[in-house]
Amino acid sequence: MRKIVIFASGSGSNAEKIILHFKNSDSVVVSAVFSNKPDAKVLEKAENLGVSTVLFDRNSLSDGTVLTKINAIQPDLIVLAGFLWKFPESIIEHYPGKIINIHPALLPKYGGKGMYGMNVHRAILENGEEKTGITIHYVNEHYDEGGIVFQAEVSVVDCTTPEAVAAKVQELEHEHFPKVIENLLRK
Numbered sequence: 001m002r003k004i005v006i007f008a009s010g011s012g013s014n015a016e017k018i019i020l021h022f023k024n025s026d027s028v029v030v031s032a033v034f035s036n037k038p039d040a041k042v043l044e045k046a047e048n049l050g051v052s053t054v055l056f057d058r059n060s061l062s063d064g065t066v067l068t069k070i071n072a073i074q075p076d077l078i079v080l081a082g083f084l085w086k087f088p089e090s091i092i093e094h095y096p097g098k099i100i101n102i103h104p105a106l107l108p109k110y111g112g113k114g115m116y117g118m119n120v121h122r123a124i125l126e127n128g129e130e131k132t133g134i135t136i137h138y139v140n141e142h143y144d145e146g147g148i149v150f151q152a153e154v155s156v157v158d159c160t161t162p163e164a165v166a167a168k169v170q171e172l173e174h175e176h177f178p179k180v181i182e183n184l185l186r187k
Contacts, residue, residue, distance in 0.1 A: 002185045003031045005075040007083035012042025014081035014102065014173055019049045021178035028185055031073045034066065036085060058085070067091050076185060080139060081177070084116055089141050099139040100184070102177055104169045106151055107135040111144030121162035121169070130157050132165060134172045136180050150180045 004022070008015045015033055022028045033046035034054045043053045056066050067090055070078065080087065080101040092099060103111060105120045110132075115123070124132045133153035138146035152172045159165045 002028045002076040003073060004028065004077050004079055004181065004185075005031055005070060005073055006033045006042075006046075006079045006081050007087075008033060008035055008042040008081045009037050009040055009084045010042060010082045012040065012045045012082070013170065014177055015042050016045045016049070017174045018079065018081065018178050018181060019046065019051055021182070023049070028182065031075060032069075034069075036061070036083075042082075061085065062088055062090075064090065067094060070095075077181065078139075079181060086113075086143065087139050092139060092141060097138060100136055100149060100181070101139050101144075101146070102173055103135045103137065103144055104132075104166070104173070105135065106131070106133045106153055107137060107144055107148060111135075113143050115144070118162050118166065121165040124156060124165055125159065125162060130155060132156050132169060134169060134176065136177065149184065150176065152176050 006015045019030045022030055030051050032052045032054055033042055035043050036056055038055055046053050054069055060066050078095055078099040110120045110123055131153045133151055135148055136150040137148045140146040154168045154172055156165050
């Protein structure tokens with residue numbers, strides 16, 4: 001059985017789609033959802049779907065406590081799905097080529113520190129972009145600079161608000177993220 005661990009900080013819509021995608025799989029299981037926010041909706045969604053959760057703070061992320069909990073699971077893939085903290089090099093070194101992230105833009109554009117969520121969608125509109133999309137990429141020690149696994153794009157010429165851009169991008173995320181994960185685990 002191939003195991004996935006998800007890290008998320010927010011509502012958990014992508015985590016939920018991933019969990020549901022693999023719910024009846026006989027070869028892949030979402031073993032745990034890790035979150036740094038005690039009030040994150042992702043925790044409730046995971047628990048409602050029968051997935052164990054791990055809550056942690058900045059100290060336990062950097063002092064090796066979280067790494068120990070990940071090692072106990074021995075995941076085949078670590079998925080960052082709306083996790084906003086920089087991922088520690090200690091975990092990246094233990095799981096090289098086994099950590100992916102989803103970014104709400106077509107990297108390398110609109111990546112880097114501070115470029116997440118509505119910040120990205122606002123910048124897309126302010127710069128008059130005609131398209132945006134998603135990038136699924138490997139995680140390395142720099143924000144949004146790991147090797148690109150997959151990209152999908154969508155037109156935003158009809159969007160007048162960051163929320164409208166966000167809705168289009170989220171559709172792409174929900175459509176593609178679980179399938180890309182499945183393909184990576186098949187390799």
